[in-house]
Structure formats: C-alpha cells, structure tokens
Amino acid sequence: MSQESVQIEEEIKSLEQWRWSEMQGLELLPEPSSNSNSNSRNPETELQEHPPEMENGGGTPPPPATVEEPKKAEIRGVAFKELFRFADGLDYVLMTIGSVGAFVHGLWYASWLVKHGISDFSKTIRVFMVLMVSANGAAETLTLAPDFIKGGQAMRSVFELLDRKTEIEPDDLDTTPVPDRLRGEVELKHIDFSYPSRPDIQVFRDLSLRARAGKTLALVGPSGCGKSSVISLIQRFYEPSSGRVLIDGKDIRKYNLKAIRKHIAIVPQEPCLFGTTIYENIAYGHECATEAEIIQAATLASAHKFISALPDGYKTYVGERGVQLSGGQKQRIAIARALVRKAEIMLLDEATSALDAESERSVQEALDQACSGRTSIVVAHRLSTIRNAHVIAVIDDGKVAEQGSHSHLLKNYPDGIYARMIQLQRFTHTQVIGMTSGSSSRVKEDDA
Structure with missing residues (x-):
C-alpha cells in the first residue's frame, strides 16, 4: 500500500470520528490554527514528525494526530454507553415480542379448538387464563430470584450469629446470687x-x-x-x-x-x-x-x-x-x-x-x-x-512495675517509669508553651 493511500485512509477515519463526535455534541477536531499554514512548518519539526527510517522507506507512517487521547477515551465511553442502551432496548423488544406472540398464538389455538368442536368456549378461556396468569407469575418470580438469593444469604448469616455459643454464658442461673449492694472491692x-x-x-x-x-x-x-x-x-x-x-x-x-x-x-x-x-x-x-x-x-x-x-x-x-x-x-x-x-x-x-x-x-x-x-x-x-x-499502678512488661501514691512513686522511684513519664510530659508541655509564646511574640513584632 502506497503512502498516499495510507494518508487517504487515515483522513477517512478522521472524518468518520468527526461525524460521530458531531452526533454526540463533542468537539474532536483540532483548532483551526493547528491545520492552517501547513506549508510554513519548521523543517526541524517536520524531521521530528517523520523519522529517518520513514524517509528511507522503512516502517509505516503513523496516523495523523487529529484526536487527542482523552477525547478518544470519551468517545469510547459514549460508544459503550450507547451500545448498552441499545442492548437493553433490544432485550425489552424481544421480550415484548415473545410475550405478545405467545398470547396471540394461544388465542389462535383456542379459537381453532372451538372451531373444530374439540373444546367449548368457556373451558378454553378458563385454561387460557390460567396459563397466562401462571406464566406472568413465573416471570415475576424469576425477576425476583436475585433478591431471594441475597435474602437467603442474609438470613443464613443472621442465624449463624444467633446459633453461635459464647464461651461465657450471660444467663447462667447456676451461679451465686449477687447482693443488692456491693462494697466494690x-x-x-x-x-x-x-x-x-x-x-x-x-x-x-x-x-x-x-x-x-x-x-x-x-x-x-x-x-x-x-x-x-x-x-x-x-x-x-x-x-x-x-x-x-x-x-x-x-x-x-x-x-x-x-x-x-x-x-x-x-x-x-x-x-x-x-x-x-x-x-x-x-x-x-x-x-x-x-x-x-x-x-x-x-x-x-x-x-x-x-x-x-x-x-x-x-x-x-x-x-x-x-x-x-x-x-x-x-x-x-x-x-x-x-x-x-x-x-x-x-x-x-x-x-x-x-x-x-x-x-x-x-x-x-x-x-x-x-x-x-x-x-x-x-x-x-x-x-x-x-x-x-x-493508688497509682505502673504496668510494664505484663506486670506491675511500680505502685503507690503520686508522692510515694516520685520519692521512692526517682528514676522509675512513672518519674520518667512525668518528666517527659512536663518537657512536652514546656515546649508547647514556648512555641506558643514565641509565635505570639513574633506576631506582636510583625504588628509593630
């Protein structure tokens, strides 16, 4: 295929994309300025757009960049959306045709039975109505099948929770009665x-x-x-x-x-x-x-x-x-x-x-x-x-490391865990106050 035919084919593709974008209300063609004055392009730019291997006859020239990538993605999204809408509409049309066709065929067959004396009119109508109502009910039931499945799964999870036995029985009556008042120790x-x-x-x-x-x-x-x-x-x-x-x-x-x-x-x-x-x-x-x-x-x-x-x-x-x-x-x-x-x-x-x-x-x-x-x-x-x-109990490594009142801990464990925690919180508090006062003084200097 010659280079001219390739260019013509790419231009046709660009024109088709433009027509599709016009139908969807999108602007996909580049700005006029990008296509105007094509003869006044910079030779160096031309050299970058057409690599040397193309000039030597090797490779296939890339298609002209008439559509930006984001816009291409948007076109694909619109196309898929339209395709899904078409599929939904076609599904509805086919279902309607099928149901109406079954109804018409049933009426025709009922009239044929009555005409040839195989059945009387009242029996035929009764059977026909039973079949139609049953078919509609079955169709409605099938549409609810996913909901039935979800409901069954939810019920199973609820009953699993209700049937689960706890290791600690809260209603165990074989226990010592609790007094009305406790000391609370x-x-x-x-x-x-x-x-x-x-x-x-x-x-x-x-x-x-x-x-x-x-x-x-x-x-x-x-x-x-x-x-x-x-x-x-x-x-x-x-x-x-x-x-x-x-x-x-x-x-x-x-x-x-x-x-x-x-x-x-x-x-x-x-x-x-x-x-x-x-x-x-x-x-x-x-x-x-x-x-x-x-x-x-x-x-x-x-x-x-x-x-x-x-x-x-x-x-x-x-x-x-x-x-x-x-x-x-x-x-x-x-x-x-x-x-x-x-x-x-x-x-x-x-x-x-x-x-x-x-x-x-x-x-x-x-x-x-x-x-x-x-x-x-x-x-x-x-x-x-x-x-x-x-009493203050200091827990460390799974056991009580220090125990006593505030003054007792500071006096008897001056280098203990509680004393270090006190010093650390005092240091942090002092730092916060210093930062706050420093920022306040800077604000005053700026105001001055």
Whole structure:
C-alpha cells in the first residue's frame, strides 16, 4: 500500500470520528490554527514528525494526530454507553415480542379448538387464563430470584450469629446470687492473659492488683502495656489464662454475668450516643430511672447547666453518635449515663484523652464528683488527671512495675517509669508553651 493511500485512509477515519463526535455534541477536531499554514512548518519539526527510517522507506507512517487521547477515551465511553442502551432496548423488544406472540398464538389455538368442536368456549378461556396468569407469575418470580438469593444469604448469616455459643454464658442461673449492694472491692490475683486472636503474645504475666472499696486506682504505663485489658477482664469480656478476678473477695466467674454488670459502670474514651434525645441517652444507663434521678445524675456530671441552656433542654436530639454536641458535652452525658446506674464500681478508660484543655477541665471536675465514694479504676494517659488517686499502678512488661501514691512513686522511684513519664510530659508541655509564646511574640513584632 502506497503512502498516499495510507494518508487517504487515515483522513477517512478522521472524518468518520468527526461525524460521530458531531452526533454526540463533542468537539474532536483540532483548532483551526493547528491545520492552517501547513506549508510554513519548521523543517526541524517536520524531521521530528517523520523519522529517518520513514524517509528511507522503512516502517509505516503513523496516523495523523487529529484526536487527542482523552477525547478518544470519551468517545469510547459514549460508544459503550450507547451500545448498552441499545442492548437493553433490544432485550425489552424481544421480550415484548415473545410475550405478545405467545398470547396471540394461544388465542389462535383456542379459537381453532372451538372451531373444530374439540373444546367449548368457556373451558378454553378458563385454561387460557390460567396459563397466562401462571406464566406472568413465573416471570415475576424469576425477576425476583436475585433478591431471594441475597435474602437467603442474609438470613443464613443472621442465624449463624444467633446459633453461635459464647464461651461465657450471660444467663447462667447456676451461679451465686449477687447482693443488692456491693462494697466494690476489686482484686486481680496472679493473672496471666493472652487475647484469643493472639495467643502467642502474652499481655499479663502474674499480674496482681487491688482496688480498695471506695478508693481510686489509676493505671498508667506505656502504650500497649495492657491498661485497657484490665478493664476488659473486670467486665468479663475475656477470661484470664490463669489467676482470678475477685469482687468483694469472690471469684467473678461465680456471679451471674448480667447481674454483676449491673454493679459496674464505664465511661469509655469515645462515648457512644444514640440518635435520640439527651434524656433517653442518659436513661439508657438505667431503664427504670425517674426524671429526678436523671437530672440528679446530669447535675453530678456537670451537664445539667448546658443541657438546660439548650432550646429543648433534655428533649434535644443529639444526632447520630452525638454529632450535634461538642466532645466535652458528649463525655459529660456519658458520665451522667454511668452515674444514673448508681453502680459501686466505676471504670474510666481514658475518658479525657480525646478532649481539649477546656473540655478536659470541666469533664475532670465531673469525674472527680462521679468517683467520690465509689471504687474507681482509671486508665490514664495524661498523668495530671490522676495525681490525686489513692493508688497509682505502673504496668510494664505484663506486670506491675511500680505502685503507690503520686508522692510515694516520685520519692521512692526517682528514676522509675512513672518519674520518667512525668518528666517527659512536663518537657512536652514546656515546649508547647514556648512555641506558643514565641509565635505570639513574633506576631506582636510583625504588628509593630
């Protein structure tokens, strides 16, 4: 094929693409300036567009670049879309022709039977209508087949969840009755523990802790040392590999799980609020709580003031996950929910770590009131929040490394883990203050 015929063929392809683009309302031809004055091109540019091997007769000349790649992709997308639309329309037409054809053929055959006396008119019509209704029903059923399959899969997953047996039976009645009131003393004795999903990683090795009734036990330590795991063991989300968890001197496994959990309240790091009113979110902690008890719990949690300032008060909807409230407000509602339970044991799992300084101060005041007179086990990241704890336990390498009050730890373990954590947080705080003051002074100099 000669070079001229190749060029003519490429021009025809370009013209066909242009016609297609005109049908779709697209502009694919290059700007007029790119095609005008073709005789005034730079010879060096011509040499780059036509490599030497083409001049020597080797190779095939590339097609003229009349359509840019993005526009080509857009054309292909439009073409496929039109093809799918055509296929859908053709499918509908064929189905309609088939159904109408079957209907017409059935009527013709029925009339033929009546005409030749093989059947009377009433019987023929009855049979014909039964066949048509059955066919339509079968067709509708077939269209719903994918939904039936999806529904069956969903039902199987639900029943698998319902039929699954838990290792810890919450409704076990063969247990020791839980008293109406507990002293609230919590003790972990010689605990070894690994998570079921990670049995090779030992979380605790001979861990022993004791929270005296009505006192505050704070848990500190490096990240991943198992502070939150202590909270999970007390709630009996997991069973220890060895050792015992005691409440008022009795093994927690001897108590009914649901009954013992009524005496335990928890304030998590991220409060879980439901998309309903503030009143109902607080009442979730105790189903039988009266309005007076809910207001009292909100007052102790330092939440009553801001709730009363809202236009709808306790009837204010908080939105999904409490999106209508600030972090401090959500946390105080979570504290009120815990307080309305009137539980003897309070678990605080880094309840202020995700708050800013102002919110932390107000929430910490609420927590101090909430913990008064209750056995409190506090997981803390910011050490300033647990300075007044009766006992501070430092967990490291799966066991208690240091234990005592704030002053006792600093005095007896001056180079210990707790002292280093205090120094590190003081250094970080000093750096932040220095950076803030430095930026403020620079702003003043710039203003001057």
